[in-house]
Amino acid sequence: MSLTSLTKTEDLTGQKIIISGGGIGGASGALALALRGADVTLYERAPEFKEVGAGLQIGPHGVKMLEKWGLKEKAVASGYLPDNMQFRDAITRETILTMDFGEQFREHYGAPYLVIHRSDLLNLLVEAAREAGATLHNGIQVEGADTREDGVTVHLRHRGDDSTEDLEADLLVAFDGIHSVFRKELCQDEPVPSAYVAYRGTSVLPEDPDMKGLNSVIGYIGPRCHFIQYPLRGGELLNQVAVFQSPRYLDSLINGTEVPEDWGNNDEFKGAFDHTNEFIQGRLGSMWLDTWWQMSDREPLPDWVVSDRVIVMGDAAHPPLQYIASGAVMAMEDSECLALYASEAAAGGEVNWGEVLREVSDERAPRTSRIQQTSRFWGELWHVDGLSRLIRNETFRNAEKSGWYRYADWLWDYDAARREYLRDPARGKLPEALQEWEYNLHHIARERENLKGQQVTV
Amino acid sequence: MSLTSLTKTEDLTGQKIIISGGGIGGASGALALALRGADVTLYERAPEFKEVGAGLQIGPHGVKMLEKWGLKEKAVASGYLPDNMQFRDAITRETILTMDFGEQFREHYGAPYLVIHRSDLLNLLVEAAREAGATLHNGIQVEGADTREDGVTVHLRHRGDDSTEDLEADLLVAFDGIHSVFRKELCQDEPVPSAYVAYRGTSVLPEDPDMKGLNSVIGYIGPRCHFIQYPLRGGELLNQVAVFQSPRYLDSLINGTEVPEDWGNNDEFKGAFDHTNEFIQGRLGSMWLDTWWQMSDREPLPDWVVSDRVIVMGDAAHPPLQYIASGAVMAMEDSECLALYASEAAAGGEVNWGEVLREVSDERAPRTSRIQQTSRFWGELWHVDGLSRLIRNETFRNAEKSGWYRYADWLWDYDAARREYLRDPARGKLPEALQEWEYNLHHIARERENLKGQQVTV
Numbered sequence: 020m021s022l023t024s025l026t027k028t029e030d031l032t033g034q035k036i037i038i039s040g041g042g043i044g045g046a047s048g049a050l051a052l053a054l055r056g057a058d059v060t061l062y063e064r065a066p067e068f069k070e071v072g073a074g075l076q077i078g079p080h081g082v083k084m085l086e087k088w089g090l091k092e093k094a095v096a097s098g099y100l101p102d103n104m105q106f107r108d109a110i111t112r113e114t115i116l117t118m119d120f121g122e123q124f125r126e127h128y129g130a131p132y133l134v135i136h137r138s139d140l141l142n143l144l145v146e147a148a149r150e151a152g153a154t155l156h157n158g159i160q161v162e163g164a165d166t167r168e169d170g171v172t173v174h175l176r177h178r179g180d181d182s183t184e185d186l187e188a189d190l191l192v193a194f195d196g197i198h199s200v201f202r203k204e205l206c207q208d209e210p211v212p213s214a215y216v217a218y219r220g221t222s223v224l225p226e227d228p229d230m231k232g233l234n235s236v237i238g239y240i241g242p243r244c245h246f247i248q249y250p251l252r253g254g255e256l257l258n259q260v261a262v263f264q265s266p267r268y269l270d271s272l273i274n275g276t277e278v279p280e281d282w283g284n285n286d287e288f289k290g291a292f293d294h295t296n297e298f299i300q301g302r303l304g305s306m307w308l309d310t311w312w313q314m315s316d317r318e319p320l321p322d323w324v325v326s327d328r329v330i331v332m333g334d335a336a337h338p339p340l341q342y343i344a345s346g347a348v349m350a351m352e353d354s355e356c357l358a359l360y361a362s363e364a365a366a367g368g369e370v371n372w373g374e375v376l377r378e379v380s381d382e383r384a385p386r387t388s389r390i391q392q393t394s395r396f397w398g399e400l401w402h403v404d405g406l407s408r409l410i411r412n413e414t415f416r417n418a419e420k421s422g423w424y425r426y427a428d429w430l431w432d433y434d435a436a437r438r439e440y441l442r443d444p445a446r447g448k449l450p451e452a453l454q455e456w457e458y459n460l461h462h463i464a465r466e467r468e469n470l471k472g473q474q475v476t477v
Numbered sequence: 478m479s480l481t482s483l484t485k486t487e488d489l490t491g492q493k494i495i496i497s498g499g500g501i502g503g504a505s506g507a508l509a510l511a512l513r514g515a516d517v518t519l520y521e522r523a524p525e526f527k528e529v530g531a532g533l534q535i536g537p538h539g540v541k542m543l544e545k546w547g548l549k550e551k552a553v554a555s556g557y558l559p560d561n562m563q564f565r566d567a568i569t570r571e572t573i574l575t576m577d578f579g580e581q582f583r584e585h586y587g588a589p590y591l592v593i594h595r596s597d598l599l600n601l602l603v604e605a606a607r608e609a610g611a612t613l614h615n616g617i618q619v620e621g622a623d624t625r626e627d628g629v630t631v632h633l634r635h636r637g638d639d640s641t642e643d644l645e646a647d648l649l650v651a652f653d654g655i656h657s658v659f660r661k662e663l664c665q666d667e668p669v670p671s672a673y674v675a676y677r678g679t680s681v682l683p684e685d686p687d688m689k690g691l692n693s694v695i696g697y698i699g700p701r702c703h704f705i706q707y708p709l710r711g712g713e714l715l716n717q718v719a720v721f722q723s724p725r726y727l728d729s730l731i732n733g734t735e736v737p738e739d740w741g742n743n744d745e746f747k748g749a750f751d752h753t754n755e756f757i758q759g760r761l762g763s764m765w766l767d768t769w770w771q772m773s774d775r776e777p778l779p780d781w782v783v784s785d786r787v788i789v790m791g792d793a794a795h796p797p798l799q800y801i802a803s804g805a806v807m808a809m810e811d812s813e814c815l816a817l818y819a820s821e822a823a824a825g826g827e828v829n830w831g832e833v834l835r836e837v838s839d840e841r842a843p844r845t846s847r848i849q850q851t852s853r854f855w856g857e858l859w860h861v862d863g864l865s866r867l868i869r870n871e872t873f874r875n876a877e878k879s880g881w882y883r884y885a886d887w888l889w890d891y892d893a894a895r896r897e898y899l900r901d902p903a904r905g906k907l908p909e910a911l912q913e914w915e916y917n918l919h920h921i922a923r924e925r926e927n928l929k930g931q932q933v934t935v
Binding site: 452453459 | 568569857858861863864865867868869870871872874875876878879910911913914915917920
């Protein structure tokens with residue numbers, strides 16, 4: 020399968036669309052909709068378009084979106100196409116699974132596997148959205164919206180002078196992130212901290228004697244921690260991520276005491292990899308210590324439709340844990356799905372936005388639910404200890420022998436045009452073999468309820 | 478590979494050998510040695526030759542011994558050759574691994590997989606040993622032995638009139654079981670209870686509406702328990718075994734309190750399978766309730782040579798947990814190994830028993846050590862819960878896809894004549910991927926030492 024890039028169409032000409040949030044999700048939404056001729060304006064409250072973090076992994080499901088939007092060549096040029104992904108045991112350093120990203124992979128999934136700096140991707144999307152005719156503003160926050168029969172009134176606040184403004188539009192797309200204002204209208208939930216924290220760092224790859232020539236994504240997975248390495252920017256930059264479970268966070272959760280705000284801090288980082296291979300320990304010196312990322316997700320949201328004229332998307336709808344590298348890609352899929360379904364609806368005459376949003380939500384919510392659930396599962400699988408770790412390693416070795424595509428097809432071989440989740444929402448469930456699996460943090464919370472007040476002497 | 482049965486030889490003519498213990502091990506030892514022309518007398522303290530329990534699984538490594546001793550046809554006639562072994566998840570009842578025992582299996586391992594009633598196998602061995610010229614006595618216990626330069630004086634006690642008797646012999650082989658008198662001269666260890674207890678039961682298979690026609694060994698494996706079913710006696714008898722972890726035993730171990738003598742009793746049995754599939758629960762009514770088997774093994778014993786004229790073998794040397802069905806087979810392998818090496822030594826003239834025993838011990842101790850360790854591991858793998866169970870299930874599914882022979886070759890493709898463990902004692906270790914594994918009961922004991930006296934509030 021090979022995609023051809025869209026040339027700009029006029030399908031949505033005359034539709035005024037406002038996007039809240041200028042991250043990868045919002046920018047991709049602006050691009051996908053502008054490419055269909057919509058009149059798109061994006062508002063980002065931050066003073067500049069900026070992504071936190073460094074490297075980003077984009078599976079073929081995301082590369083296909085970039086290709087469709089005409090950005091594949093540029094993304095590849097500023098990113099890196101790794102030869103493979105290697106999972107290694109963080110204690111023994113043994114490679115337990117190599118996922119080859121060569122010819123056969125590209126043919127099977129219709130696209131390569133890409134790693135790219137988050138800022139580089141965001142810049143590409145912002146630039147392309149502008150070229151496609153979208154208008155993107157910084158320093159302006161979308162605070163709310165009132166839906167009317169024939170449109171939506173969007174309330175803005177200019178962060179410079181704190182002035183407010185109301186705008187009329189046909190549609191508001193809320194890509195306003197994990198702390199979304201608009202999600203609140205659908206659901207009163209809070210982010211779910213994972214107890215895991217990430218340290219990141221980049222360095223000059225060709226000057227690194229141990230790592231130069233690296234052309235893989237390497238993931239060392241071990242008890243309660245993992246460590247990722249891959250090249251960025253054509254091999255000029257080395258991206259490293261060190262992730263571990265915060266003992267202080269976990270203690271608070273188990274004992275029901277107050278969670279320390281700085282869980283995962285430098286003191287915890289210091290000892291967090293002592294049980295791993297010396298090689299990994301030797302690499303930690305180059306991680307940034309001034310910031311660490313406390314990783315959270317949210318429970319899946321089954322319905323994204325705030326009103327006939329407002330929908331939440333991206334992290335506002337489905338913030339995931341990062342383990343299957345699909346946060347940014349899901350947002351890109353959301354964007355393309357919305358633009359596609361709206362274009363198709365427009366071909367029939369007037370766009371009924373209520374119907375389009377319903378269709379998009381019904382296709383996307385099951386898929387992103389499965390991705391969120393699988394991310395949690397995948398993280399737990401990486402972090403097991405003892406006997407479980409030995410079984411996990413053997414499962415990985417076997418997956419290489421018997422072919423691992425069957426585990427990845429559902430994720431990487433996706434096309435919103437097929438409407439597979441719409442037709443069969445059960446695709447959004449974890450596979451049969453994982454139906455009984457319970458997220459460890461849910462388990463701990465449940466155990467805590469059961470044991471409350473009991474004393475155990477050992 | 479196909480074996481031809483031994484015809485009786487004269488290799489050990491004139492060698493007077495006493496065997497202590499008339500279980501499957503002792504009887505097989507009497508047979509193997511008598512078949513080489515030795516003058517064998519066996520003493521069993523019990524008033525009759527009798528095996529406790531019911532069904533016994535004999536892998537191809539054991540069937541090859543029976544074939545060598547001319548017993549294969551009879552054993553197959555009184556036992557059953559299952560088509561396959563099916564591992565099923567005890568909660569969902571899903572078949573996660575089918576090990577086919579057909580043509581290809583028999584060719585690969587040189588023998589079929591046999592299940593047989595323990596009493597039937599013992600009877601066959603006792604009868605064959607007698608036919609080969611061995612003398613087998615009941616009601617007489619071997620209490621000790623004194624080794625001289627040119628032989629061994631064996632001390633007997635007649636259990637009827639409590640009289641004692643001393644006999645001279647060239648060799649004493651102590652197949653005196655898990656509570657061996659002679660092992661004490663090598664090692665002061667105690668049996669290691671596994672916390673698991675077995676209930677057994679047999680019933681008439683053709684009259685059982687749910688099970689008639691069963692031609693497999695079925696093992697339901699689940700959290701802290703398992704349940705085994707297979708036919709015996711040509712399909713006339715259904716053999717069932719229900720095994721579970723005793724909460725009372727485990728509590729005692731964790732808390733350091735006194736172990737109740739009747740751990741695993743009927744009260745514990747009652748609730749032990751409540752978390753498993755209804756089908757299994759429905760089968761438990763036919764288990765015998767008047768006896769239960771508290772399952773123990775011992776740590777591997779690296780040296781079996783009590784003196785130049787005395788060796789321990791069978792359960793006296795290596796009592797295993799039952800999980801890889803090799804307890805009886807190891808004893809048969811011991812017997813054939815001793816008879817073979819002694820015959821080969823005799824071909825060079827006078828038998829130097831000290832040298833023969835050393836060679837036998839150096840070949841057999843590493844092999845049986847690996848079997849004992851693997852049995853512990855295999856049991857833990859069956860009994861895992863939560864995420865580990867789901868990974869285990871996938872490992873089993875994958876093993877079927879990618880071929881499981883590689884996991885079993887070391888166990889089932891063995892021939893003492895190859896002297897593989899003598900040449901490379903490292904074969905006695907668990908494979909690389911399991912080097913770090915720690916037996917859970919060791920882990921608990923170690924944790925207990927670490928946490929002694931601490932109080933944990935949850």
